[in-house]
Amino acid sequence: SLLVAAGGGTVGDSVGFLAASYLRGIPWVSVPSTLLAQVDSGLGGKTGVNHPAGKNLIGAIWQPAAIVCDTDLLRGLPAREFVSGLGEMLKYGLIADAEFWCWLKAQTPALLKGDPTALNEGIYRSLQIKARYVAADEPDLSGVRAALNFGHSFGHALEQCAGYGHFRHGEAVIWGMRLAARASKEIGWLAAAAEAEIQAVLAALALPPLPDLDPEALLQALAHDKKREGATVQTLLLRQIGAVDSLGVELSTWRRWIGEFMASEGSHPVS
Ligand SMILES: NC(=O)c1ccc[n+]([C@@H]2O[C@H](COP(=O)([O-])OP(=O)(O)OC[C@H]3O[C@@H](n4cnc5c(N)ncnc54)[C@H](O)[C@@H]3O)[C@@H](O)[C@H]2O)c1
Numbered sequence: 175s176l177l178v179a180a181g182g183g184t185v186g187d188s189v190g191f192l193a194a195s196y197l198r199g200i201p202w203v204s205v206p207s208t209l210l211a212q213v214d215s216g217l218g219g220k221t222g223v224n225h226p227a228g229k230n231l232i233g234a235i236w237q238p239a240a241i242v243c244d245t246d247l248l249r250g251l252p253a254r255e256f257v258s259g260l261g262e263m264l265k266y267g268l269i270a271d272a273e274f275w276c277w278l279k280a281q282t283p284a285l286l287k288g289d290p291t292a293l294n295e296g297i298y299r300s301l302q303i304k305a306r307y308v309a310a311d312e313p314d315l316s317g318v319r320a321a322l323n324f325g326h327s328f329g330h331a332l333e334q335c336a337g338y339g340h341f342r343h344g345e346a347v348i349w350g351m352r353l354a355a356r357a358s359k360e361i362g363w364l365a366a367a368a369e370a371e372i373q374a375v376l377a378a379l380a381l382p383p384l385p386d387l388d389p390e391a392l393l394q395a396l397a398h399d400k401k402r403e404g405a406t407v408q409t410l411l412l413r414q415i416g417a418v419d420s421l422g423v424e425l426s427t428w429r430r431w432i433g434e435f436m437a438s439e440g441s442h443p444v445s
């Protein structure tokens with residue numbers, strides 16, 4: 175038997191997990207139908223289902239036999255889903271490829287309009303970058319693949335605290351990348367001009383505003399989400415556009431980063 179997972183990341187993750195579990199594993203094909211799934215979740219073999227106790231607690235790494243990305247499938251996709259997918263694409267530029275970041279900046283209007291030529295190139299380049307990380311660290315053990323989680327510490331905390339469904343995944347990651355860029359500048363890694371450029375590009379995207387959430391609740395969510403040692407959280411920060419690195423950061427520093435970011439970006443009641 176062969177399972178075909180045609181849908182967004184939710185369908186891909188759960189059908190892939192079914193393929194991994196049924197008869198201890200049958201082949202499956204990934205046909206991602208959202209921009210986020212085409213550039214990210216459709217490739218890499220991470221499958222799973224959510225559990226009330228937490229995200230990503232139940233799952234398997236089980237590679238699809240093939241991944242089919244057809245931009246025709248994206249024609250009726252809602253505007254927010256394009257922003258969400260673009261968030262993960264911009265992440266690839268920021269962590270690994272300054273030239274791709276510049277290309278994405280120039281192509282943002284075309285990508286958000288669903289222009290097939292821009293989408294084809296952007297999806298292909300995104301998958302090339304992701305595939306490099308996955309090939310270097312398929313089981314996600316050496317720390318190499320973890321670089322793909324840039325912006326996800328605060329992003330996951332936001333998704334959880336705002337209530338799943340309030341933010342699209344990529345929208346929360348964009349907020350997370352904005353906080354991480356600011357922190358990267360504060361510790362002296364990222365030049366001020368580069369940080370300003372990142373903030374300007376990301377702030378121009380249409381996103382739900384930061385909700386009025388308790389910074390301490392966000393910190394607790396972040397601390398639980400990460401594999402951490404004592405009071406230190408391994409955190410991905412930028413050395414420059416196109417180069418990410420990991421640093422052990424005290425929870426007390428994270429508390430200050432979150433407080434300052436929430437204060438400077440304003441917060442709005444959760445609707
Ligand atoms: N496995 C991984 O490596 C990985 C990576 C990133 C995210 N994820 C997971 O992926 C999920 C998010 O995926 P997503 O952003 O694709 O969201 P999603 O699967 O929830 O889809 C978003 C919405 O788009 C609709 N939709 C799907 N295809 C459509 C189409 N062609 N036209 C119109 N509407 C369409 C869906 O019905 C849904 O309402 C999260 O659960 C996240 O945890 C997994």
Ligand SMILES: [Zn+2]
Pocket residue numbers: 214262326343347
């Ligand atoms: Zn993501």
